[in-house]
Amino acid sequence: MPHRVAVAVSGGRDSVALLHATRQASAALGLEVHALHVHHGLQRAADAWQAHVGLLCEEWQISLHVGRLSGRPQPGDSIEAWARRERYAALAALAGQARASLVLLAHHRRDQAETFLLQALRGAGPAGLASMPRSAVRGGITWARPWLAMPREAIEAYVEQHGLPYVEDDSNGDLRFARNRLRLGVMPALAGAFPAAEAALAASAARSAQADAALREWTAMDLATCAGAGGELCVEPWLALSEARRAMVLRGWVRAQLGQGAPQRLLDRLTTEWPSAAASARWPAVPGWSLCSYRGSLRAVPEAHAGGRPPPPAVAPLSITCAGSVDVPAWGGVLQVFKSEARGVPLGSLHGCELRPRHGGEQFQLEASRPARSLKKAFQAAGVPEWARGGPLLWSGGRLLFVPGLGVDARALALPPDGTPRVSFEWSPSLAGTSKGSAGR
Numbered sequence: 387m388p389h390r391v392a393v394a395v396s397g398g399r400d401s402v403a404l405l406h407a408t409r410q411a412s413a414a415l416g417l418e419v420h421a422l423h424v425h426h427g428l429q430r431a432a433d434a435w436q437a438h439v440g441l442l443c444e445e446w447q448i449s450l451h452v453g454r455l456s457g458r459p460q461p462g463d464s465i466e467a468w469a470r471r472e473r474y475a476a477l478a479a480l481a482g483q484a485r486a487s488l489v490l491l492a493h494h495r496r497d498q499a500e501t502f503l504l505q506a507l508r509g510a511g512p513a514g515l516a517s518m519p520r521s522a523v524r525g526g527i528t529w530a531r532p533w534l535a536m537p538r539e540a541i542e543a544y545v546e547q548h549g550l551p552y553v554e555d556d557s558n559g560d561l562r563f564a565r566n567r568l569r570l571g572v573m574p575a576l577a578g579a580f581p582a583a584e585a586a587l588a589a590s591a592a593r594s595a596q597a598d599a600a601l602r603e604w605t606a607m608d609l610a611t612c613a614g615a616g617g618e619l620c621v622e623p624w625l626a627l628s629e630a631r632r633a634m635v636l637r638g639w640v641r642a643q644l645g646q647g648a649p650q651r652l653l654d655r656l657t658t659e660w661p662s663a664a665a666s667a668r669w670p671a672v673p674g675w676s677l678c679s680y681r682g683s684l685r686a687v688p689e690a691h692a693g694g695r696p697p698p699p700a701v702a703p704l705s706i707t708c709a710g711s712v713d714v715p716a717w718g719g720v721l722q723v724f725k726s727e728a729r730g731v732p733l734g735s736l737h738g739c740e741l742r743p744r745h746g747g748e749q750f751q752l753e754a755s756r757p758a759r760s761l762k763k764a765f766q767a768a769g770v771p772e773w774a775r776g777g778p779l780l781w782s783g784g785r786l787l788f789v790p791g792l793g794v795d796a797r798a799l800a801l802p803p804d805g806t807p808r809v810s811f812e813w814s815p816s817l818a819g820t821s822k823g824s825a826g827r
């Protein structure tokens with residue numbers, strides 16, 4: 387069976403040329419070519435674009451898959467950013483329909499040079515300046531830009547040589563869009579003053595991509611030395627790094643914790659304030675979450691806990707029959723259940739278990755050699771900060787099994803074997819709508 391390749395075709399010059407060139411190469415390469423088109427629904431001309439792509443595909447005998455953007459940008463959303471995001475989501479769905487795992491996009495060298503400049507004008511670092519990758523795998527699809535190093539003039543010549551019909555985009559003249567201002571005003575002036583500007587900017591993008599990849603690897607190594615067992619950031623190893631590496635580690639750690647980048651001013655505040663912060667300082671990060679420092683480490687904490695207020699008094703019955711992640715929306719988190727012969731309770735003892743809030747007066751036994759004591763004292767003895775004490779308690783059959791921050795109660799560890807595997811637990815508050823919220827993390 388031939389490999390399937392999909393070409394994202396707007397109907398404009400570059401993507402029409404790419405579709406034509408891919409079709410020309412397909413027989414020799416054993417490829418089955420599909421075309422994907424997204425009807426933007428934004429411009430009145432969008433119907434004409436779709437019709438044009440439809441006619442081409444009919445003539446060239448290529449299967450066409452069409453999707454339509456249905457939503458509208460939210461107030462405050464940039465139309466360009468919204469359309470790009472939605473277009474990629476629609477293209478991914480169309481690629482699925484076409485059963486193609488490779489999608490070709492017709493970006494070329496001038497697009498890359500413009501992207502680099504736009505990123506620089508936003509003050510981007512190496513990750514942004516890397517601009518568009520030649521190929522990237524996302525959601526099981528390889529997105530490739532085979533013409534990223536191709537000068538636009540070469541594509542123009544190809545289109546002319548083959549007499550390819552394409553649609554002109556009326557919105558290309560709209561100066562409300564930053565890219566158009568750059569394309570119409572800045573790029574011609576740049577090329578006039580520096581004839582090799584486009585090639586040089588594209589080369590800088592490629593170098594930035596390489597620098598960014600190396601930096602990510604380096605930061606991952608630094609993060610490994612600075613993160614504690616629970617993923618917290620530890621101040622001592624962090625302070626031992628150079629200033630530049632500290633900045634990279636902090637940015638990378640915060641992004642991993644919050645599932646999104648943090649504003650630069652928060653990172654600046656943390657950099658100056660955290661090392662000398664009071665015993666338990668707190669910095670609001672994103673809605674619902676704070677970064678809290680306690681005994682030399684920094685953690686992301688849900689606001690309810692960070693503010694010292696109790697979590698919602700929800701009793702959540704659970705059904706745990708095997709190891710894995712149990713999503714508990716009532717508590718806004720995930721209970722990880724994992725096999726642990728040495729530090730676990732028999733799986734069979736979890737019948738009818740539930741997560742409960744603290745009521746006061748609970749007793750917890752930290753170790754077999756020590757007596758049970760009040761939960762509050764156990765927290766103090768184990769150095770669990772105030773804001774980390776509100777997590778749900780796991781009860782079963784009138785017995786307290788597990789407390790986040792403390793672990794499994796020693797009396798539960800002593801439960802006799804019942805033929806089922808022994809399991810232990812970890813509680814992770816989740817950040818709705820971000821990677822931190824994923825139970826499979």
Ligand SMILES: Nc1ncnc2c1ncn2[C@@H]1O[C@H](COP(=O)(O)OP(=O)(O)OP(=O)(O)O)[C@@H](O)[C@H]1O
Binds near residue numbers: 393400
């Ligand atoms: N509506 C669309 N449907 C399918 N693919 C699209 C669409 N718009 C853009 N693309 C893909 O994304 C690439 C870059 O988009 P961009 O907006 O820069 O191009 P364009 O000016 O609309 O058209 P072209 O690149 O074909 O001249 C296109 O070359 C094409 O591969």
